[in-house]
Amino acid sequence: MSIATVDPELCNGCRLCLDTCPTDCFRLDTLVAERAEQPPCQVACPAGVDMRRYLYMVREGMIDEAIGVLQDCLPLASVTGRICPHPCETACARNDVDDAVNINSLERFVGDRWIAEKPAVARIVYTAKVAVVGAGPAGLACAYHLARMGYPVTVFDSMPEAGGMLKYGVPDFRLPRAVLTAQIDYFKAMGVQFRLNTPIGGAGTSLDDLAAQYQAVFIAVGAARSRKIDVAGKDLDGVLWGLEFLRDVNSDKPVSAAGKKVVVIGGGNVAMDAALTVNRLGASRVQMVCLESDDKMPAYAEEKRQALEEGVVIDPSWGPKRIVGRNGKVIGIELVRCVGTTDAAGRFAPTFDEGETKFVEADLVILSIGQEADLSFLPNSVRVTAARTIQVDALTLQTSRPGIFAGGDIASGSATVVEAIGAGKRAAISIDRHIKAQDLRAGRDVKPKRVMKPPKERIPHIPRQQTQSIAVAERSCNFAEVKCGFSDDTSRLEAQRCMTCGSRAIIAYPEDCQMCIFCERDCPTNAIYVSPDKKEVPLMAWR
Ligand SMILES: Cc1cc2nc3c(=O)[nH]c(=O)nc-3n(C[C@H](O)[C@H](O)[C@H](O)COP(=O)(O)OP(=O)(O)OC[C@H]3O[C@@H](n4cnc5c(N)ncnc54)[C@H](O)[C@@H]3O)c2cc1C
Ligand code: SF4
Numbered sequence: 001m002s003i004a005t006v007d008p009e010l011c012n013g014c015r016l017c018l019d020t021c022p023t024d025c026f027r028l029d030t031l032v033a034e035r036a037e038q039p040p041c042q043v044a045c046p047a048g049v050d051m052r053r054y055l056y057m058v059r060e061g062m063i064d065e066a067i068g069v070l071q072d073c074l075p076l077a078s079v080t081g082r083i084c085p086h087p088c089e090t091a092c093a094r095n096d097v098d099d100a101v102n103i104n105s106l107e108r109f110v111g112d113r114w115i116a117e118k119p120a121v122a123r124i125v126y127t128a129k130v131a132v133v134g135a136g137p138a139g140l141a142c143a144y145h146l147a148r149m150g151y152p153v154t155v156f157d158s159m160p161e162a163g164g165m166l167k168y169g170v171p172d173f174r175l176p177r178a179v180l181t182a183q184i185d186y187f188k189a190m191g192v193q194f195r196l197n198t199p200i201g202g203a204g205t206s207l208d209d210l211a212a213q214y215q216a217v218f219i220a221v222g223a224a225r226s227r228k229i230d231v232a233g234k235d236l237d238g239v240l241w242g243l244e245f246l247r248d249v250n251s252d253k254p255v256s257a258a259g260k261k262v263v264v265i266g267g268g269n270v271a272m273d274a275a276l277t278v279n280r281l282g283a284s285r286v287q288m289v290c291l292e293s294d295d296k297m298p299a300y301a302e303e304k305r306q307a308l309e310e311g312v313v314i315d316p317s318w319g320p321k322r323i324v325g326r327n328g329k330v331i332g333i334e335l336v337r338c339v340g341t342t343d344a345a346g347r348f349a350p351t352f353d354e355g356e357t358k359f360v361e362a363d364l365v366i367l368s369i370g371q372e373a374d375l376s377f378l379p380n381s382v383r384v385t386a387a388r389t390i391q392v393d394a395l396t397l398q399t400s401r402p403g404i405f406a407g408g409d410i411a412s413g414s415a416t417v418v419e420a421i422g423a424g425k426r427a428a429i430s431i432d433r434h435i436k437a438q439d440l441r442a443g444r445d446v447k448p449k450r451v452m453k454p455p456k457e458r459i460p461h462i463p464r465q466q467t468q469s470i471a472v473a474e475r476s477c478n479f480a481e482v483k484c485g486f487s488d489d490t491s492r493l494e495a496q497r498c499m500t501c502g503s504r505a506i507i508a509y510p511e512d513c514q515m516c517i518f519c520e521r522d523c524p525t526n527a528i529y530v531s532p533d534k535k536e537v538p539l540m541a542w543r
């Protein structure tokens with residue numbers, strides 16, 4: 001006999017009944033597929049990760065099942081679990097109760113467990129071959145999903161190692177090499193083929209050749225070189241470009257910065273990584289100069305905080321006027337006050353007060369003012385936009401040439417790893433349909449419905465488990481990872497804070513119900529009704 005009932009229209013999935021019931025009658029339905037309502041965190045994640053489901057599994061200690069959830073949508077979880085700017089946490093409904101769930105660190109915890117596993121070799125079920133150009137996160141994600149579907153996939157990359165900006169941009173102290181290597185080894189073990197040191201275009205294989213040999217091509221070549229500015233003195237000895245500087249350091253090339261006074265020009269994440277890196281190479285002083293005012297700097301707040309902790313000086317609202325040299329070597333840089341960065345229409349158009357200038361001594365100047373793509377390998381049949389990205393259909397990622405798809409930074413402009421991963425999956429779905437001559441768009445133009453009334457009332461406050469960092473003193477002159485991971489216990493504690501927004505409580509073991517009515521009494525939405533027999537339950541049953 002079922003004694004209690006749950007009204008699915010009223011239940012918001014807060015899970016209080018699971019905690020309240022002394023006989024453990026309840027379980028959660030986190031799929032709620034027929035309602036197709038996604039929690040705010042999932043709607044905000046560009047890869048659509050189902051946090052509600054996998055965090056519930058972490059809470060229950062079902063780590064293999066949690067890995068299974070990530071396998072469907074987030075092939076680089078140990079990477080994003082370290083460096084994703086986590087828009088999901090900004091959207092997390094728990095912000096209205098106390099503090100967002102630490103989704104990012106939980107993702108790292110599950111992601112690290114995942115890459116420690118031995119992968120199953122993906123079974124090839126199709127003869128149609130797919131080529132992916134670029135082994136950054138977009139290309140890797142696309143190859144992973146296609147391999148899981150059963151396609152033979154070959155990834156071409158011009159560099160000696162796979163990973164794109166994860167390998168040659170992001171420094172080790174944020175993303176250790178061992179983590180990326182394990183992640184890529186996992187894809188190799190699945191059966192994804194890699195052809196490294198193989199640029200497409202130039203003297204090598206052309207895109208037309210690839211299109212002739214493969215049934216579909218995904219272009220994911222990123223924005224792999226620094227955008228140049230024509231500032232006087234840029235060719236002096238001691239002037240470096242941000243991306244190329246990071247690439248050299250990440251390739252173990254000798255870069256001399258010990259004892260040098262360094263000025264980094266730029267306020268974005270690449271400039272921030274350059275500043276934090278050159279600091280670790282033993283620079284005597286690192287000063288970041290950017291056009292934006294302090295509150296408008298585009299770098300992630302977390303990285304900015306770290307830079308300040310580590311002694312980097314941030315000098316906002318200045319622009320480079322000229323780099324000054326003596327005997328062909330940099331001795332400093334002249335800066336001019338920046339009074340605005342955009343025009344009335346919001347377009348980038350910096351303005352300066354030429355009356356306010358200053359000179360900063362420097363032995364090394366690193367210019368890091370943005371990235372751009374090399375599009376020279378594209379045939380005319382693949383159209384590009386005015387912003388020098390590849391023009392794609394926003395839903396299917398197909399380019400102007402059928403059978404050729406593009407995604408990641410090359411189509412979106414410089415963005416984030418998780419956006420590239422999301423694009424890789426969308427492209428894989430399109431490529432599968434293209435090969436099967438199916439409609440690329442059918443059923444895909446549906447915006448997920450967001451859970452409108454996530455739990456809030458009567459949710460007990462529980463302090464967030466914060467991500468710890470190694471002490472500042474331990475970071476000097478080495479590339480040890482700064483952020484620490486969660487232990488099993490911390491993960492479980494933090495996963496318990498997830499309110500599983502929009503899931504539904506189900507009475508899994510009705511025969512165990514003792515009619516104590518605790519669930520009905522404590523349910524914040526009055527969704528639970530216990531049998532009328534409760535009237536006869538002695539008062540003693542109440543706590
Ligand atoms: C220094 C730095 C720090 C960053 N930090 C973060 C961060 O903390 N969090 C975050 O989310 N994002 C961060 N990003 C952004 C993120 O790395 C990118 O958005 C992401 O890597 C884009 O992925 P992608 O696959 O489109 O391109 P990429 O990662 O750029 O990969 C493109 C690949 O294509 C290859 N390629 C290029 N041309 C050819 C060709 N003709 N033939 C064959 N191969 C070719 C390249 O060698 C490269 O391997 C950072 C970027 C940089 C540069
Ligand atoms: S990938 Fe980023 S946005 Fe998506 S769930 Fe993970 S941390 Fe959040």
Ligand code: SF4
Pocket residue numbers: 039040041042051052055091092093094101103454497498499500501
């Ligand atoms: S409480 Fe959980 S399900 Fe709800 S938005 Fe936050 S992480 Fe997502």
